[in-house]
Amino acid sequence: MNTRGKEPIRVFIVDDSALVRQVLTQLLEKHAHIRVIGMAADPLYAIDKLRKDWPDVLILDLEMPRMDGLTFLRQIMAERATPTIICSSLAEPGTALVEQALKAGAAGIFTKARLGLRKALEDIESELVSSVENAARRAAPRAPASKPVEEKKTASGATYGLKTPERIVTLGCSTGGTLALEFILKRLPDNCPGIVIVQHMPEKFTADFARRLNGLCQIEVREAKHLDRVHSGLALLAPGGLHMQLKRSGSHFLVEVLDGPAVNRHKPSVDVLFRSAARHAGSQALGIIMTGMGDDGARGLLAMREQGASTVAQDEATCVVFGMPKEAIRMGAAQHVEPLQRLPALICQFADAAGHE
Template sequence: MSAHAKEPIRVFIVDDSALVRQVLTQLLEKHTHIRVIGMAADPLYAIEKLRKAWPDVLILDLEMPRMDGLTFLRQVMAERATPTIICSSLTEPGTACVEQALKAGAAGVFTKAKLGLRKGLEALEDELVRSVEHAARQAPVRLPAGKPVEEKKTVAVATCGLKSPERIVTLGCSTGGTLALEYILRRLPENCPGIVIVQHMPEKFTADFARRLNSLCQIEVREARHLDRVHSGLALLAPGGLHMQLKRSGAHFLVEVLDGPAVNRHKPSVDVLFRSAARHAGNQALGVIMTGMGDDGARGLLAMREQGACTVAQDEASCVVFGMPKEAIRIGAAQHIELLQRLPALICHFADPANQQ
C-alpha cells in the first residue's frame, strides 16, 4: 500500500457463531482496503472490546445470547453512532426485522443464509464487500471547531412564500431517517405539496420502505421512477443505488432517476437532489435536512438558500445523529432549526396559499 493510500476500513464482527465470524473475516481480509480489528460472540463482551478500539463499521447478528442485536444496536447508536450492517438469516427484504433494524439506525442489512454453502462464497463476498463499503461511506465527518449555534425555535415560514401555485418540498436524511420520515409523512394531508426524498438506504430496500409508508399515510408514497411528475399529495423516494434530481417541465416538476458516481460517498446523494432543486425550483422550494451521519446535503441546502428557497435543519435533540444538520447549520445553509415534531406543520404551513408574499 502506497504512502498516499487511504487507511483500510476497520471492521468489528459481533456474532455468536464461530463459523460465521471465521468466514466473514476470511472474506473481508482478502481485500487490502478492509481490516477486521476484532470480533465477539455476544454484545456484552463486544462493548468492552469496542471501547478499546472503535471500528469504522460494525457487523452485527440479530439473534445472540444475553442481549439481542437490535437492543445492542440502539445502545451503540446512543453511545457512539457507528455505521452498522445487520448480518442475519432474519433480514430478508420486507421482513419486520429489516424495518426495525433500519429504524434503529442500521446502515444496511445483509442476509447470511448462504454462509454454509462454500460454492456460494464468491457471490457472498461481493455483496458483503459492497455492504461494508456502503456503510463506511456513512462514517461521521470531523467538523472544525466553531462558535456554538444559537437555535431558533420559531419558524417564520410565511416570509418564504411563493408567487407560483406549485410548491415543492425536498427532504434529505440518513441514519435515523426512516423513523423521522415515517413521523412526518404520516401526519401530512392529501393536499400537501409534492415531496421528493433522498434517504441513504441500500439498494433493494427503498421499494419496500416506500410501500410500507404508502400503507400508513394519507398521501401516496412510492419509489421514484425516471421522469415521474411531482404533484400534490405524492412523495417520491429516491431508489437505493441511483441518484434523483429535480427538473422543471413547463409549470410542473419532474424527477430524473439516473446512475452515476457516488457524490459525498453516497448514491443516492442528498446534495444531488438539493442542488437540482436550487437550479430548477428556486424560491418555490422548501429544503429540509434531517438526521444522519456525515455532511451530505449541507452544501446543496446552502445552494437552495442562495436561490431563495426556505431551508430548515432538524434540531439536535430530535436527531438520532446530528451530523448532516450540524454541518448545514455550521456553513449557514439553514435559515431555521426545528424539532422533528414541528416539521409536518411547517410543511403544511409552507403549502398554504395564504402565506404567499
C-alpha cells in the first residue's frame, strides 16, 4: 500500500546499534512504498543529516550516547514536529519513560528485545510497517475518509433535542495532547461535567495513561468501557485501537466502545466521538479540539457547531502541533480560539451556564 501517492514514505533511523539499523532497514525496504533515506548512531550526528534532508517519519532509540532519545525527541518536536516512532529496549508499557515519550509527541512505541534481537524485530515487522504508514499520514491533512461508525444510524435516531439536565464535554487531541490533557484535568473540580476524550495513542498505553491522570486529578479518570455512563466528576478516555462514541439513554449519556475501520487514519478517531456528540447531545455539549497533527476531529467539530454545541479550538501559540485546531478553524468549526491556560475555566463556565437555562 502506498500511503503518499507515488512518493515513498521517507524514513530516518537513529539507533546506536549497527545491527538494529541494518535489520530495520532490511525490514522496511522490503515494502516498495517505504524508503530509508538515512541513519545515524547518535542524535548529534543525526541532526546534521536531518537538516539536509528531512524525513517523513523518524524511528528513534531512547538509550544512546551523547544525547538520550527523549531529549532528542523534544528537540525535534520543537524544531520541526515530525512523526516519531520509538523503538527501544527501555520502552516498557507503563513506565515513566514511555509516558514522557508520549507526552513529548511520540507517534508509536515498540519495545525492542535485548536478546534475540533480529528475530524480535522480524516478529514486529507488520506492526512496525503499519505504524510507519499511520505516522506518515499524520504529518498532513488528508481528504475525508469513510463515514464514521455512528453515521450508519439513521437521522431518526437523533435524540439531542430532548431536554436533559446533563451537560457533556468532548475533548480531542493527538501529538502533544497527553501533556495538554494533564494540564486541563488537574485543574477541574470534582463536580465538573462528564468528559469524554479521544487522544491518539497506541493500544495498551491508554489504560496506564488514564491511571496516571487519575492519581493526579480531583476528578476520576479512567479508560472507557462499553456502555459506561458519563457523569459529573468523571473523564473517560477512549481505549487505543477502538472507537468511542456517545449515545443518549433517557436523561443521561453512555459511551459505546466499538471496533471498526480507522477513520481519518485513526482508531480511536476524534471525528467519531464528535459526530456522535453532534447527533446525541447537540446544544448540551462542549467540543474542544486541541494540539495534534492532521485534521481528525475538524469535521466532527463542525457537525457539533451546526447542531448547537459550543465549540473551541486551542490556539497556535500553546499547541505542540497546530494541525487539528488549524483545520477546524479553517472550516469555521470553532466558535472560539483559546490558549490552553483558558480551557479549564471554559469547561467550568460551560457547566455553570447549565443552571441558567
